[in-house]
Amino acid sequence: MAAKTKSESSEALKQLTYLAAALKAPRITEAAGRLADHARDAGWTHEEYLAAVLDREVAARNASGAQLRIRAAGFGSRKTIEEFDWDAQPAVRQQIAALASGGFLTEARNIVLLGPSAWARRTSHRP
């Protein structure tokens, strides 16, 4: 009986592989197989299992989409706001935190960032 269940589920996984490829969502195959045993053990409902499988695909897509957008943006620096040296800029700390919440983007407001250029800083250190 157990053997039959096993062959049935492997048959279903084969079909999943085909369907996932047709959907161009290859991670579904991997997540479906990996989460199936866990779902059975944890007694997930069908809905919970399906949501968990699709969630992996969506998370992966979002992550790779973010990577693509980061590459396309051509940033001058890879640093994120969390890596900002707050102690070095106490005067603008609150302003930056407010900007990081992204309100300026929805309001289509501009930001003017002023300060000495890196070149000016470097040359001002020269003897």
Next chain:
Amino acid sequence: MGKTHLASALGHTAIRRRLIVAFYRADKLFTRLRGARLDNTFEAEVRRITGVDLLIVDDFALRPLDATQTNDFYEIVVERHRRASTIWVSNREPAEWLAMTTDSLLAQSAVDRLTAGAHTLIIEGPSHRQRDRNNRVAVDSTTGVNDAH
């Protein structure tokens, strides 16, 4: 972390909001537009540059803008005005940008638009933390450009 880093970091927060961001150094941006004029793809290039959700222009007005660049500056500002955010990174205040352009009337019009409702942040360099508004001009003079005012 300097102002370029901060601009990039703000760009990363926009990425997380699933927005399309473009970061350009001002000189490279103008070079792109100049090239696009030569092969008649200017309109498409302007759309590509100004069509993003967040545009970041780094090192703006570091060097004087010629007539074409002044026009392109105006074009970019008008295209994005009240439609999408732009982060302008500069070692000079917007009022000083006018003297860096060939057409201060056109530039004034652009500056008025881009500073309307804008957030302005002054990022201190590591060696100039105590600097105030008055001696920023003195710092700018280290770049070898004399201020007209």
